[in-house]
Amino acid sequence: MFFARKLMSLAYFFIAIASFVCVAVPASAEVRDFYIVTVHYDGKTNAKGDATHKPEPFPAKPFESGQGMWVKGPEANGDWAVRAFVFDPSHVTVMQGDDVRLHFVGIHGGSHQISVEGVENPVTVKRGTTMTVSFKAAKPGIVTFVCTDHPPSMRGQVVVLARN
Numbered sequence: 001m002f003f004a005r006k007l008m009s010l011a012y013f014f015i016a017i018a019s020f021v022c023v024a025v026p027a028s029a030e031v032r033d034f035y036i037v038t039v040h041y042d043g044k045t046n047a048k049g050d051a052t053h054k055p056e057p058f059p060a061k062p063f064e065s066g067q068g069m070w071v072k073g074p075e076a077n078g079d080w081a082v083r084a085f086v087f088d089p090s091h092v093t094v095m096q097g098d099d100v101r102l103h104f105v106g107i108h109g110g111s112h113q114i115s116v117e118g119v120e121n122p123v124t125v126k127r128g129t130t131m132t133v134s135f136k137a138a139k140p141g142i143v144t145f146v147c148t149d150h151p152p153s154m155r156g157q158v159v160v161l162a163r164n
């Protein structure tokens, strides 16, 4: 009986140690893979209306057109169009210490030169190919990535959360 009680308390002791170890050791850093697709959103309408749109006048104050976003028109037949380049997803989240791998996937647009903050060399992703940028998320904060061909809309952020 005494021996059995001794054995039980020994078992409880090891269970207590094991649960302490499980709680006390933080989850280890991981490799985080993201597939980030190049996308452009397109809109097309007509000032006079057409089969699928009510008449929609060209805006009196359209947003400023550039490489990443533009408003074009109206054509003689009333057509006008808009476009914006973006990354999808444009925000991803990792934990401090993780090894981050951003796989940029060229779907829309022929070519994109992409720079990731803190990574020396930009990459160029062509349609139908992928380019990968890898880095360690050493400290908490935000790491910005941009396409220098399509400002201002084609940009994104890696949010690095502090590991306690």
Ligand SMILES: [Cu+2]
Residues within 6 Å of the ligand: 038, 085, 109, 111, 112, 113, 147, 148, 149, 150, 154
């Ligand atoms: Cu681009």
